[in-house]
Amino acid sequence: MLRRMVQRPRPSLYVSVDIEADGPIPGPYSMLSLGAAVAGRQDADGYVPAGPKAATFYRELRPISGDFVPEALAVSGLDRERLRAEGAEPGAALRAFTAWVRRVSGDAQPVMCGYPASYDWTFLYWYLIRFTGESPFGHSGCLDMKTLYATKARMPLRAVAKRTMPRELLPTRRHTHHALDDAVEQAELFNNLMAWEGAPPR
Known part of the structure; x- marks a missing residue:
């Protein structure tokens, strides 16, 4: 009788990403900055966190339209006029990001x-699809930390907020609405969530 070989799954590399934009949806509105930080790696043997600042990426992008929502723009404090002159061309920025993701992965x-x-x-x-035609994450390589916490905490998703989390899970870094700062902060939160055993059964 032939013994069936058990194939080990490929590891996953988790990349914390934060973007700042000037409106609610892409296309009519623009992504103005993109920050990313490697959070950690998971294989069949478990999860190994990375130092949140060990591997990072940041770009500020040129707006792609003239439309913006003032309240959305105020969140990041980014200057659209400066980005029109100094921001990276979106295709170049996204190609550089894709190359970075593939290198660190x-x-x-x-x-x-x-x-x-x-x-x-x-x-x-x-x-990624509009300006490079592909995504290094595929179409579904996305993990929501809010859902991860809700599952481990045995809470309804819409009841979750950072204020509902145990203090020991919260990152020590501040949320500044600078895309790289926030990506690093989120990487710390992700590592804490992956290490957390979760709430006991009720």
Whole structure:
């Protein structure tokens, strides 16, 4: 009788990503900055965190339209007029990001993670496909930290906020709305969540 070989899954490399934008959706509005930090690597033997500042990426991008929502722009404090003159061309920025993701991933499959991931993923994936024609994360390589916490905490997703989390899970770094600062902060949160055993059964 032949013994079936058990194939080990490919490792995953988790990349914390944060973006700042000037509106609610990509296309009519622009992604103005992109920050990323390697959070850690997971294989069949477990999860190994990385130093949140060990491998990072940051770019500020030229706006792609004249439309913006003042309240959204005020969150980051980025200057659209300066970015029109000094911001990176989106295609060049996204190609550089893709090359960085592939380099730091090595033999692992990259996974974008964010808190929450939905807004950042929407802009990131749209920009990747629009300006490079591909995504290093595929179409679904995205993990939402809010969902991860809700599952481990045995809480309804819409009841989750950082203020509901145990203090020991929260990152020591501040949330500044600078894309790289926030990507590094989120990487710390992700590492804490991966190490946390979760809430006991009720």
